[in-house]
Amino acid sequence: MKAQLLRVFTYPPPRPWNALPPATFSAVAMALVQVPNLEEFYQFISERPGGVYLEDLARAGWPDKTQATHLANALLTQSRLDIITVGEKILLKAVAPQLALKLSRLEATTRSVYQQIEKAGDRGAWSKSLKDQTKLQQHTITKAIKELLKQQLIKEVKSVQNRNRKVFMLIDLEPSLEVSGGTWYKDGEFNYSWVETLREYCLTFMDKNHGRPASQAELHRFVMQHPGPQVPTEEDILCIMKTLELDEEVSSLVTSDGQRVFMRRRKGGFDQPMDIFAARLPNFLRQAEGEGRLVVPCLCCPLRNECKAGGRVCPEKCEFLTRWLQPPEDPVGNEDVLMDW
Structure with missing residues (x-):
């Protein structure tokens, strides 16, 4: 009876490893290497928010670049990894599990729109630039944006530079000052x-x-x-x-x-009294520090309403105005007080 069961469960008889085609053998062997190391590989990258280079992987126990490439490709297919080119080097950055789950459910066109919005950073991207970069039709761009907004992957922001334009950026990014206007603006309005x-x-x-x-x-x-x-x-x-x-x-x-x-x-x-243009006390009451000449005495003069040409108080006889008009290399040195008109 045992011999009959053994024959049933082993039919057809297993083929030896060396009988498999070379490509199939390589894929199976690589799968056996990937499966037990994939989560460890992902955990290593996710613990480093700034990302890791292939050199970092080699020092950490993945010296084989072919193996690291296969592991990275496996994570890419699951939307759990981002690959960024920095100069001539490749930087690997882990994607958070919840975000990876949302990205894995997106269609290819929607994923392409998301990647372009991600590249735009805190300046955002608007629909025309997305159309030019992805080469997609406008209705496809609109559909993708609606889906990304629904999934709470992106947000729309009013630009203070272009009142009639909305830009899109990742939901966790703060808009740049060029877009938001800074402290004094709200929703694109002062x-x-x-x-x-x-x-x-x-x-x-x-x-x-x-x-x-x-x-x-x-x-x-x-x-x-x-x-x-x-x-x-x-x-x-x-x-x-x-x-x-x-x-x-x-x-x-x-x-x-x-x-x-x-x-x-x-x-x-x-x-x-204060000279509002110089943001300091007027110099007919206090000599300006480090200067040696007077600054706009007429603006804060308490007798300015009585001053007129030919009058008792007039510009022709004003000593402070004369001193103020002196060139800086030849200042008047006497320290007079406010004259008694």
Whole structure:
């Protein structure tokens, strides 16, 4: 009975390995090498987000380039690996399992559109450029984009440079400043309300300080305590303060240690007059550091409304205007105070 079963399960009789065609033998042998090492190969690459080169694989235990190539091809067919050409070298980067599963379900044309969007990076790609790069018809491009949006693989972003154009990029990428416009834009439109909110935050902080000078870092820390649609940087806060300075809401000066500080201006008073074009106290009250000449004294002169040609207060007799017009290589050295008109 046992002999009969053995004959049944071994029919037809197995062929020896050396009887197989060379191509079949090579494929089977390679499969036996691939299967136990494929997951280990993928794990090694996935642990290195920056990718690995063939030289890295050789040092890690895959010295045979043919074997590494077969393993890489096996992962490529499963959409678990990206191959990037860097100069004359080949860089292998692992694809996350969930993303690989989504990519494996895509049609060839949709996969081609996805790859072009991926290459565009944080600047994005628009439909015309995708059509030129993939050589596909427009309706095919539209269908592929809808499928990629449905699978949440890409997103569409309004470009501030081209109001009527939407670009597409990978869903986990932040648009570049050229596309998004930075802190001051939302959905491709200038966010006026957010700018006004930041201005109010800065003025509120300065009012709470009761006249004490406030630094750029202090203002930024206060603003960061109030969440908003964007996360402003210290440079963004400096831009906000410059708008307040031009509106004559605040004044600024540079301290001896090179730090710029801001102060709330008093409405209607001349105790802290300021040249808004030079962003400092006017030089008829304080000599400019490192200069030796005066800067636009007329803009902040408390008698500017009375100044007229031939009058008691006039440009012809103004010593400060004369000193300001002196060439920088021959400054007037006397330290006069504000004249009594």
